[in-house]
Amino acid sequence: MNSASLKIVAIAAALALTAGCGKKDPKEIPPPPAGSEGTTTGNDGTGQDVGTTVVPGSRADFLRTVGQGQDRIFFETDSYSVDDEDRRILDAQAAWLQANPNVRVTIEGHADERGTREYNLALGDRRANAAKNYLQSRGISPTRMNVISWGKERPEALGSDESAWAQNRRAVTVVPE
Numbered sequence: 001m002n003s004a005s006l007k008i009v010a011i012a013a014a015l016a017l018t019a020g021c022g023k024k025d026p027k028e029i030p031p032p033p034a035g036s037e038g039t040t041t042g043n044d045g046t047g048q049d050v051g052t053t054v055v056p057g058s059r060a061d062f063l064r065t066v067g068q069g070q071d072r073i074f075f076e077t078d079s080y081s082v083d084d085e086d087r088r089i090l091d092a093q094a095a096w097l098q099a100n101p102n103v104r105v106t107i108e109g110h111a112d113e114r115g116t117r118e119y120n121l122a123l124g125d126r127r128a129n130a131a132k133n134y135l136q137s138r139g140i141s142p143t144r145m146n147v148i149s150w151g152k153e154r155p156e157a158l159g160s161d162e163s164a165w166a167q168n169r170r171a172v173t174v175v176p177e
Contacts, residue, residue: 057100059175066092072172073131077112077165080126082134090131093173094138107131108172109149110156112165117151124149131171 054060063071066089073086082090097103109128111120128147136142157167 057103059177061100062093062096062103062173062175065096071174072170074166075127075169075171077169078123079169080123080130082130086131087134090134091138094135094140097135097140097144098138103175104144104146106146106148106174106176107135108154108174109147109151110154110168110170110172111152112168113152113155113160114165115152117153120151121149124151127169127171131173135173 054064070089070092073082073089075081097105107128109124109126109131111123111127115123125147128149132142132145132147135145152168155164155168156170157164
């Protein structure tokens with residue numbers, strides 16, 4: 001063997017020996033800093049809750065303030081009309097957006113699987129714009145809101161029944177991470 005081949009074999013052997021070495025997870029996670037305000041609990045993957053700080057203006061703050069699952073409104077089949085329940089949800093979103101004037105959001109429009117791709121993209125766009133227009137009527141600047149239609153491309157629920165379709169006919173207000 002020549003010296004270049006010997007070096008390559010030595011490097012390969014060293015890499016093979018260190019491949020199994022890795023940093024082990026700590027047995028105990030240290031507690032959150034004392035006096036941290038606005039804490040919620042999250043799961044660390046081991047089934048134990050750990051304290052995490054919710055940053056004002058973040059997605060976690062939005063969901064905590066408006067309520068889990070209140071980042072979306074739902075529509076009837078082939079409709080983009082905002083009903084009383086939708087207005088209540090959008091009013092809570094508008095209040096949060098007014099309290100966080102530097103946050104920009106994206107409003108996603110979705111449709112169920114029925115209909116053509118083009119029809120569902122257009123319907124998703126009308127749904128997203130209906131939510132945007134309502135938020136704008138509540139004093140939120142349209143420059144803070146982007147709309148996008150996913151049509152039937154990103155279903156919330158899989159299935160071909162009314163229950164799944166009802167969950168997929170929605171507009172979702174998304175606050176960036």
